[in-house]
Amino acid sequence: MVNLVYFARLRETLGLDSEKVALPQDVGDVASLTQWLRGRGKVWDTELAPGNRVRVAVNLEVAEQSTCIADGDEVAFFPPVTGG
Amino acid sequence: MVNLVYFARLRETLGLDSEKVALPQDVGDVASLTQWLRGRGKVWDTELAPGNRVRVAVNLEVAEQSTCIADGDEVAFFPPVTGG
């Protein structure tokens, strides 16, 4: 199982702040996880589209498209940060 | 008459914080005033020597060797500043 968390605009539009999911066999990195979530359709497909500047963190570290994801990880999806 | 003021190390070594002097005819700028004061000998000659990094302000503005001095001016002599 992987813990997915969503913040700010993404949390609101997806209507979800966290969920636990079992990853399919072929989902092993940020790119494939994003693709798999977009497959849920509707807002998922729109919000996680490449043009949307979605940032991903894996286990609290900013991740790239190629960052690996394994069982037990926490993966966060959020817009570019705007603190400070 | 010109008002001469001295600060910090110069004030201490010259033993004077201010004086009013009548300038000789041939003293018209910072260079000639310094030369004239050095003519007093002893500490004046040593303290106002070129190697000594003496700063001069005329009427509250940092001055150059060539800055003109006229009757009624205030001329300050001091070491490089060390505030802040």
Next chain:
Amino acid sequence: MAMKWRFFRRLLEVKLTIRVQTEDFDIAAEVLKLRRGNPKIGAVACFIGLVRDINENATVAEMTLEHYPAMTEKALTDIVEQAKSRWDIMDVSLVHRVGTLKPMDQIVLVVVASSHRGAAFAACEFIVDYLKTRAPFWKKEKTDKGMRWVEARDSDDDAAQRWH
């Protein structure tokens, strides 16, 4: 989000205080805590970020700050560690508010103490630039045009880039 969350950590010889809180902070008290008892400190640089009443052409009535608590400690500690490896700084204090704020409210405080001013200024500005592009905080504004999430500005990325 009425939490108050804080941690202290020693990064080699740097004393680091990071707090995320809903409460306001007192600049003078934070500076004093940082420098108390340390006569080696010659310079303290601070930054205070405030809520403005206008942003991107809309009047801002209030703003709500959300963050990703688990990641915040890590992100802020990383930022300060980077600053520490670049400049000779002694202590760093970083306070960031979350929750609902109004114009003129204080949002963030960064205080850096060093023996000399050059390091204090550089590290303080570096931390603020990185905080704005790396730390997981998000602002939502209530404006005369409705509620909206603040968009990240490219100028913030540029500011962080120049430290590379």
Next chain:
Amino acid sequence: MAMKWRFFRRLLEVKLTIRVQTEDFDIAAEVLKLRRGNPKIGAVACFIGLVRDINENATVAEMTLEHYPAMTEKALTDIVEQAKSRWDIMDVSLVHRVGTLKPMDQIVLVVVASSHRGAAFAACEFIVDYLKTRAPFWKKEKTDKGMRWVEARDSDDDAAQRWH
């Protein structure tokens, strides 16, 4: 030198407060005075200079600051006018102490308020660098090796030079 000397001035739209005083100052009060009632301010950068207990390899027991009062106002105003002409800043507050101070005492405070942080940081550092090389203040230290006037450091001139 138990004088307290202050003036306020409006430089075009910049509010400038400059004080030279023997008394200590309160950072939070100075920042609050500067930003009170102005919701256009998004960033405040501050610098605090402190007396260190060691300087040039000698233990400092106390230090005395002397200045050239008539020139101070002019020098400090010039410095702030230059900062104002370079960066989009709103308010500046500058407090410099004179008289006898001990290690850990506050010497100087520079606070700059602006809409954005880049201008606030740059102007604050510029003012501090120029203050150190242009404003007529001199420090005399009482050390374990006797009394001595602090010598100007070339690094201060270098710091001021880079703004040209």
